[in-house]
Each structure stands twice: as C-alpha cells, then as structure tokens.
Amino acid sequence: MQSTSTVATAYPNAKGDHRADAPLKVTGNARYTADHAWDNLAHAVLVTSPIACGRVASINAEAARRSPGFLGVVSHENCSELRGLPLPEWPVSPEEILRRPDHGASLTFADTRIRYSGQPVAAVVADTLENATAAAHALLIDYETATASVGLSDNELIAQEPVTGEIPGGEPASSERGDATSAFASAPVQVTATYKSMAAHHNPIEAAATIAFWQDNKKLLIQDTNQGPHIIAAALASAFAIEKKDVQVISQFVGGAFGCKLQVWPHGYIAALAARLVNRPVKIVLTRPQMFTGTGHRPELIQHVSLGADQRGILHAIKHEAIVQTGIVDEYVEGCIGRTRTRYACENVSVKTRLAHLNFPAGTSMRAPGKSTGSFALESAMDELACKLEMDPIELRLRNFAEHDPDSGRPWSSTSLKECYRVGAERFGWRSGGRRRGGTEGRLLIGHGMASGSYPRYASKSTAKISLHRSGRAIVSAGISEIGTGNPTVMPRIVGELLGIPASNVELVFGSTDLPFAPQAGGSRIVASVGEAILRACRDLESKLRNHVNADHQSTTVQAIDLLLRTELDQVEGLGEWAPEGNPQYSVESNVAHFCEVAIDPAYETIRVRRFVSAVDVGRVLSPVTARSQILGAVTMGLGQALWEGTHIDHRYARYINTDLGEYLVPVNADVPDIDVHFVGTPDANLGILGAKSAGEIGIVGVAAAVANAIYDACGERPRSLPIQFDSLSQKE
Numbered sequence: 001m002q003s004t005s006t007v008a009t010a011y012p013n014a015k016g017d018h019r020a021d022a023p024l025k026v027t028g029n030a031r032y033t034a035d036h037a038w039d040n041l042a043h044a045v046l047v048t049s050p051i052a053c054g055r056v057a058s059i060n061a062e063a064a065r066r067s068p069g070f071l072g073v074v075s076h077e078n079c080s081e082l083r084g085l086p087l088p089e090w091p092v093s094p095e096e097i098l099r100r101p102d103h104g105a106s107l108t109f110a111d112t113r114i115r116y117s118g119q120p121v122a123a124v125v126a127d128t129l130e131n132a133t134a135a136a137h138a139l140l141i142d143y144e145t146a147t148a149s150v151g152l153s154d155n156e157l158i159a160q161e162p163v164t165g166e167i168p169g170g171e172p173a174s175s176e177r178g179d180a181t182s183a184f185a186s187a188p189v190q191v192t193a194t195y196k197s198m199a200a201h202h203n204p205i206e207a208a209a210t211i212a213f214w215q216d217n218k219k220l221l222i223q224d225t226n227q228g229p230h231i232i233a234a235a236l237a238s239a240f241a242i243e244k245k246d247v248q249v250i251s252q253f254v255g256g257a258f259g260c261k262l263q264v265w266p267h268g269y270i271a272a273l274a275a276r277l278v279n280r281p282v283k284i285v286l287t288r289p290q291m292f293t294g295t296g297h298r299p300e301l302i303q304h305v306s307l308g309a310d311q312r313g314i315l316h317a318i319k320h321e322a323i324v325q326t327g328i329v330d331e332y333v334e335g336c337i338g339r340t341r342t343r344y345a346c347e348n349v350s351v352k353t354r355l356a357h358l359n360f361p362a363g364t365s366m367r368a369p370g371k372s373t374g375s376f377a378l379e380s381a382m383d384e385l386a387c388k389l390e391m392d393p394i395e396l397r398l399r400n401f402a403e404h405d406p407d408s409g410r411p412w413s414s415t416s417l418k419e420c421y422r423v424g425a426e427r428f429g430w431r432s433g434g435r436r437r438g439g440t441e442g443r444l445l446i447g448h449g450m451a452s453g454s455y456p457r458y459a460s461k462s463t464a465k466i467s468l469h470r471s472g473r474a475i476v477s478a479g480i481s482e483i484g485t486g487n488p489t490v491m492p493r494i495v496g497e498l499l500g501i502p503a504s505n506v507e508l509v510f511g512s513t514d515l516p517f518a519p520q521a522g523g524s525r526i527v528a529s530v531g532e533a534i535l536r537a538c539r540d541l542e543s544k545l546r547n548h549v550n551a552d553h554q555s556t557t558v559q560a561i562d563l564l565l566r567t568e569l570d571q572v573e574g575l576g577e578w579a580p581e582g583n584p585q586y587s588v589e590s591n592v593a594h595f596c597e598v599a600i601d602p603a604y605e606t607i608r609v610r611r612f613v614s615a616v617d618v619g620r621v622l623s624p625v626t627a628r629s630q631i632l633g634a635v636t637m638g639l640g641q642a643l644w645e646g647t648h649i650d651h652r653y654a655r656y657i658n659t660d661l662g663e664y665l666v667p668v669n670a671d672v673p674d675i676d677v678h679f680v681g682t683p684d685a686n687l688g689i690l691g692a693k694s695a696g697e698i699g700i701v702g703v704a705a706a707v708a709n710a711i712y713d714a715c716g717e718r719p720r721s722l723p724i725q726f727d728s729l730s731q732k733e
Contacts, residue, residue: 019625020488020508021253030253033225034209038281041211042071043129044274045136046267046290052117052359052654053148053328060140064124067138069131071278074270075122079109082273085241104330106239108266109273114143115328116361117655118293123270125278129285148359148654152300152325162321162352167335168365169458169523175341177407178348183317187308191385195305195377196721198646199325199656200298202366203664206255207288208295212271213281218242220272222249226261228520230479233513235264236272244513252511254483258637259365260295261483262522267294289659296364297647299334300325303377307385313396315346320378322353327362331355334363335370339454339701340378341407342587344400349407359654365522367637368697371455372704376641376722379451379705384718392432393450393709394421405587413586413693416617416681417452420593423680424450424615428595438713445600447714450593453701457588457687457694458523461579463516464533466495466541469571472561474499474506476537478530479515485696486626487526493623494531494690498538500559516575524590524694527622531690532578541574548572586686590698591617594635594706600714605726609639609707613676616698620683620691631677631699638703640667646723665723 024030049056061073080086083106100106108120124139126132149157163173184190211223220240226232229249237244254261267284275282286294301324308317320340326332337351366372386393401418404411424430430450438447465477476495480487492506509515518530538560545551545563564572597611614635621627644665650657658664683691708719717729 018489019486020492021482032206032253032255033211033223034207034283034285036211036223038211038213040280042125042127042278042280042282043132044123044125044271044282044284045132046120046270046284047122047124047136047139047141048290048293049114049117049119049121049143051114051143051145054114054143054145056112056114056121057142057144059122063138063140064135067126067131067135069127070135071125071127072274073122073124073139074109074273074277076109076112078277079273082276083240101238102235102264102269105235105264105266105269108269116293116359117653118290118361120266120270123274123284125274125282149328150358150649150651150654152302152323152356152358157358158323158356159354162354163333167333167338167353168369169335169338169456171335171338173333173335173353174351176350177341180317180319180348180350183348184306184308184319187316188311189309189385189388190306191381191388192306193381193384193720195303195380197301197373197376198722199300200366200641200645201292201647201664202258202260202295202297203291203661203666204256204258204260207286207291208261208265208267209283209285210268210271211281211283212275214276214279217276218246220247222247222268222272224249224251224268225254226251227254227257227481227483227522228518229481229511229513230517231520232264232268236268239264239269240272248513250512251481254481257483257521258367259369259522262365262520265295288661292647292656292659293361296332296361298366298369298373299332299363301334301336301373303336303374305377305381307381309385309389311389313385313389313391313399315344315400317348318344318346319350324353324355325358325360325363326355328357328359330362332363334373336374336377338370339374342402342405343378343454345402345406346400367634368455368700371453371697371701372638372641375451375453375702376704376708379453379702380708380720383449383451383705383709383712394425394430394432397421397452408587410585410587413588413686414619414681414684415589415591417591417593419680420452420591420615420617423678424593424595424613427615427676427678428611428613430595441599443601443603445602445714447598447710447712448596449706449709449711449713450595451702451705451709452594453592453698454589455524455694455698455701457528457590458525459528459532459580460519460525462518462529462533463575463577464530464537465516466534466537466574467571468499468541468560468564470564472501472505474501475509476506476534477509477515478518478533479513480510480518480526480530481521482510483521485521485526485630486623489626490527490623491530491534494534495538498535499561501561524696527690527692528694529578531692533576535689536576536578537574538576539574540576541572544572544574588684588687588693590619590693590695592698592702594702596706596710598707598710598714600711607643607711607724607726610673612673614699615678615680617681618679618695618698619681619687619693621679622690622692627679627695628677630696632675634697634699635675635703636667636672638700639672639707641700641722642704642707643723
C-alpha cells in the first residue's frame with residue numbers, strides 16, 4: 001500500500017511565495033493515481049454501450065475467456081454476487097439517487113437497461129492493460145435498441161413544472177420575490193432574450209483512474225483521482241454496505257479536476273467489484289472518449305431572461321428561467337439562476353429551473369457551476385438593457401448596486417464590487433458613455449465589453465492536526481487532495497503566520513482518509529473550511545503550551561515555539577475542528593469585474609481576444625502567487641467557454657462526436673492574451689482572522705458575457721449562443 005504524501009515547503013525565496021509543490025511536479029516526482037503500480041496488479045477495461053436507449057440482450061464471453069491473461073468479466077450477470085447485496089428494484093427515482101452518497105454509481109450493472117451511449121455494460125479484467133483491452137474487444141454483446149430522447153428544444157421532453165428544492169450549494173432551484181410578472185409588464189423599458197449554451201466537458205489533462213483492492217474481502221483500499229478522499233470513502237462504504245472506517249482512500253496529487261472528480265463515478269465502483277472478483281488489486285484508467293461519458297459535464301442549457309426597468313435604468317423586474325439537460329434517471333440541476341436572486345437590487349425577481357430528461361449522461365459541477373453559465377445570460381441581458389437605454393454598462397450596474405443581500409436581507413460581510421468596477425475600468429482604459437460602437441484597425445473590427453460576477457463562500461465541517469517540534473518545524477495534516485490549487489503552498493503559510501514560524505518550516509501531509517476529516521475541494525471551500533480548522537488547531541496547541549508553562553493566555557507577544565522551548569517536550573500537538581454557523585449573520589460573496597477587448601477579422605473569419613482585465617475582490621489574499629494562478633486559469637476557462645468549448649451531438653444516435661482533444665477545442669497559449677489581474681478590497685473582518693473569501697472559481701464568472709458584449713460592440717451583432725462562432729454573426733462588417 002502506498003503511503004500518504006508529504007510535501008515540504010522548504011523552497012524559500014525573497015517573497016516567500018513559491019509554489020511549494022512546483023519542484024516535485026516539474027521533476028516528475030509528484031505521482032498521480034495511474035503512475036502507481038501495486039504488487040500483483042491487474043487491469044480492467046470498460047466495455048460501453050454504442051446505443052443510447054434500449055437494453056443488453058446478451059453477453060457472450062467465450063472468445064474473451066480464451067484471450068491471453070484473461071481473469072474475469074464484471075457485468076449485470078454477477079454484480080449482485082460481487083457486491084454482496086441485492087440489487088435495487090427498478091425504476092429508481094431521481095430523488096432516491098440524489099439521496100445516495102454514491103450518487104447512483106452503485107446502480108451500474110443493476111439491470112440490462114441502457115440510458116445513454118457510453119454507459120458501462122461490462123468490464124474485462126486481465127493481467128496486463130494490453131491483454132485486458134484485447135479481451136474487451138473480444139466480448140460479444142447484443143443490444144435491443146429503442147428510440148432515444150435527444151433534443152433539448154423538444155417541448156415534449158421538458159418538464160412542465162419547475163424544479164423545487166435546492167440546487168447544489170443550497171440555493172433554491174426556483175423562487176419568487178415580489179411580483180416579477182406584473183412589474184415587467186408595466187416597465188417602460190423591457191429586454192427579453194434567449195441564451196443557449198452547448199454541453200461542455202472538463203477535460204483535465206489527467207484522466208480519471210482508480211486502483212482497488214480488498215483486504216480479506218472486508219476492507220477496501222482505494223487509490224483514486226478525486227477531489228476529496230473522505231467523501232469518496234463514505235460513498236463507497238454506502239455502495240458496499242460497510243463501515244466508512246473499513247474504506248481507505250488515497251488521493252494525493254490530482255492532475256486537474258474542475259468538478260469531474262467530485263464523486264464516485266461508475267468506473268470507481270466497477271474497480272472495487274473487479275478487485276473482489278479476481279482477489280487482487282485492479283486498476284482502471286478511463287480513455288479520453290470515456291471521460292466524455294463517464295465523469296459528467298456542464299449540461300446543455302437554454303435560458304430565458306427578461307429585464308424591466310424605468311428610463312433611469314432602475315430595475316423593476318428580473319425574470320430568469322433555465323431549461324437544463326439531465327439524464328433519464330440520474331439527475332443534476334445546473335443552478336444557473338442562483339446568483340440572479342442576489343446580483344442586483346430589485347424587488348421583483350422570479351427564477352425558475354425546468355429539466356429535460358434526455359438519453360445522455362447527467363451533468364455535474366464544472367468550475368463555478370451555474371454561476372459561469374447563468375452570468376452569461378444575465379450579464380448579456382444587462383448589456384442589452386444598457387444599449388437600449390444608451391447608458392454606460394458600468395453606470396447601469398452602479399444604479400442597481402445591491403447594498404445588502406436583496407434575497408435574505410442580510411448585510412454583506414464585505415463588498416468591494418464598486419472598487420472592482422473602478423480599478424478594472426481604470427486599468428483597461430474603459431471609455432464611458434452610452435453609445436459604444438468600437439472602432440476599426442485596418443480591416444479589423446475592435447470592440448470593448450465588460451461584465452461582473454459574484455460567487456458565494458461555501459464552507460464545510462473540517463478537522464486539522466498540527467505538530468510543532470523543538471527544531472522549529474511543524475507538520476499540518478488534513479485529509480484533502482491537491483488538485484492544482486496550491487494547498488501545499490497556502491496551508492503552510494497559514495500555519496506559519498499563526499505560529500510565528502517561516503512557512504518554509506511547515507510541511508503539509510495530505511491525501512488520505514487516515515488523516516483528519518476534510519471536505520472535498522469543490523465550491524472553493526478548502527481555505528474557508530480547512531483554514532478555520534488549522535486556526536483552531538494552532539489555538540489548541542498554544543493553549544496546551546501555555547498551560548504547561550503557566551503562561552498568560554491573553555499575551556500575544558510570546559510565540560508558540562518560544563513556549564515550547566521553555567518545556568522539556570520534544571513536540572506538542574494541536575487538534576482543530578470547525579463547522580460553519582447554522583444561521584450566519586452575513587451574506588458572503590467574492591466579486592469580480594471583467595473588461596475585454598476583441599478584434600474580429602472578417603477576411604479570415606476569426607474572433608480574437610486581445611486584452612483582458614479582471615479586478616477581483618476575494619477578501620484577504622493568503623498566497624498571491626496561487627491566487628493569481630487561480631484567476632488566470634479561471635479566466636482562460638471562461639475564454640474557452642465563450643469561444644471554443646462545446647460538445648457536439650449526433651442527434652441520430654444521441655452520441656457525442658468530438659470526444660478527444662483533437663476535436664474538442666480548448667484555448668491554447670496562442671489564443672490567450674496577457675490577462676491583467678488585480679486584487680482589490682481588504683481582508684473581510686467579519687470572517688475572523690483569515691478574512692478570506694472564495695478565490696478558486698470567481699474568475700470564470702462573467703467572462704463569457706464580457707467577451708460576448710465586446711463582440712457586440714465590435715460588429716453590432718448580439719451573440720446569444722455559446723460557444724460564439726464567427727458564422728453565427730450575420731453582420732460582420
């Protein structure tokens with residue numbers, strides 16, 4: 001079994017803000033899940049359905065069994081026996097699936113029904129990857145095909161009633177404040193528009209992978225690409241009806257995730273089944289095409305937005321309805337209407353979400369889920385309203401600035417959004433005014449656009465442990481994964497500041513359920529959660545030392561290491577536990593203002609982003625280098641959302657067709673301009689000593705709208721579909 005990862009941050013420089021894990025990564029010493037080779041390791045290869053709707057009629061494994069190195073097949077025929085539990089009776093409701101900790105992964109192989117193309121129908125196990133691949137090709141499966149539900153715009157497939165309950169993050173999927181319908185009808189200035197977004201896939205460089213092994217057929221050991229070991233352990237324990245303590249999950253370095261590694265997916269569950277079948281460790285690594293159907297996606301969307309205002313631009317009504325693609329049985333609700341409730345000061349707001357159950361995999365969270373997609377519609381509509389009023393778009397936003405949370409009535413913990421507008425406009429050289437039609441440079445059409453965005457602060461129960469040694473070195477332990485956000489840099493900085501020692505003297509131990517409980521790295525919650533647990537662990541450690549030497553607990557002039565040196569102890573430990581308040585006093589949001597310049601070349605039919613400025617309020621910036629990297633990466637993903645990324649569908653077969661990195665377009669270096677990132681605001685005093693809000697996802701919110709608004713400024717044609725294609729702009733000159 002592999003040990004947990006220890007990352008020393010002993011890479012000091014003048015500013016003390018190196019990426020602590022950078023040397024490990026650039027030298028190849030940071031090992032990812034698929035890099036590990038356990039003793040006696042077998043390999044499993046998934047066999048997936050070529051049809052989108054129907055059933056498995058038969059499986060013939062005779063030829064596969066004659067293949068070299070063949071060890072076994074896992075399918076619906078032996079799943080119940082391997083799981084050790086009876087399979088659920090179908091149909092299983094979406095509500096029941098959502099209640100399951102494994103999000104329905106354990107329903108894989110539950111029966112013969114096919115719900116989407118790419119659904120796993122079997123897994124073939126062999127002694128090598130090559131032999132497993134050959135044996136999988138030799139497996140003969142017959143299908144009975146039925147008609148698939150495909151089109152999101154097909155009214156017959158869209159639920160008539162809006163979704164009730166909450167979307168991921170705890171916000172309502174549908175809600176009413178005031179009377180938006182009447183207020184809109186009486187508003188003297190109205191904007192109504194429909195915005196569409198193609199499905200999009202995360203495509204991290206590291207493909208999803210799992211290694212599974214059963215000890216004495218009772219304890220499950222898992223090495224996995226995921227965003228939180230403890231959450232995965234709980235899900236697998238539920239799937240196999242065993243205690244969570246009997247599941248150890250290791251997830252150290254993860255090569256990008258963006259939401260597609262938040263949960264147990266079918267391949268992780270199948271790896272555990274296969275390991276039980278052959279009684280040896282089994283590794284599954286998804287192929288790139290399998291990543292398109294096996295680990296979720298940002299769902300296809302249609303959004304209808306109506307804004308009603310007076311001649312001064314004061315909003316009287318906001319109506320925002322979203323139609324979201326989801327699976328036939330598995331259900332995911334993209335919360336694109338969530339921020340509409342709180343973005344602007346408006347008394348009459350109606351938001352609704354309706355689902356279309358189609359024969360595709362269900363979606364999942366993708367960086368700033370709902371916020372990135374919803375902001376495209378709302379912020380584009382705000383730009384349309386500004387143009388209709390012949391008003392500067394910043395001025396329109398300032399006139400509708402929410403001085404407090406308009407939905408809950410709570411005050412903001414802090415907000416520097418106005419400062420974001422000012423600093424961003426100044427850095428960009430924004431020309432204020434109502435009539436904005438960009439200029440030309442030769443044959444190029446030049447346009448400027450802006451948009452704003454917000455992202456709430458999510459936080460979850462967390463625990464951390466700290467050991468301080470007489471040598472002046474400290475070890476902080478937490479069961480988190482490192483998905484590239486910089487935990488090995490940020491966490492030691494927090495400890496170093498709290499204990500009064502250099503961050504370079506602090507090690508982070510992470511990546512296993514053997515370590516203190518921590519939440520998954522989703523919703524930009526790790527700093528807010530684990531950081532608070534670290535704070536309490538430091539206090540616990542200092543309290544023990546002060547008690548030991550009878551020191552004044554109120555004094556802050558004596559550092560922990562000095563107190564330790566007064567004792568005979570070699571080291572002292574502190575444990576910190578934290579959970580968010582059930583009824584918070586404040587609403588907490590990060591904010592951003594984006595400014596974009598585009599150049600459209602009608603001759604070469606290209607759209608290029610030439611300049612991009614982001615002014616961001618995230619409260620206290622704990623690590624400038626990692627925080628800036630987060631914004632750069634998020635803006636880059638937003639540019640991809642705006643101009644390139646979209647998963648195309650063959651509607652005849654309900655099948656994704658550009659399922660590789662050759663045809664699924666993402667921005668590359670030549671596509672991305674220098675991105676000018678500025679952090680504004682101050683530490684949020686209402687969030688305690690850390691004073692930090694969310695930084696990992698706010699950067700993508702509003703990017704697509706800023707690009708779309710700049711394109712309109714350049715050519716006078718309003719883009720309302722993502723990704724934006726030159727061919728969709730009917731007026732190019």
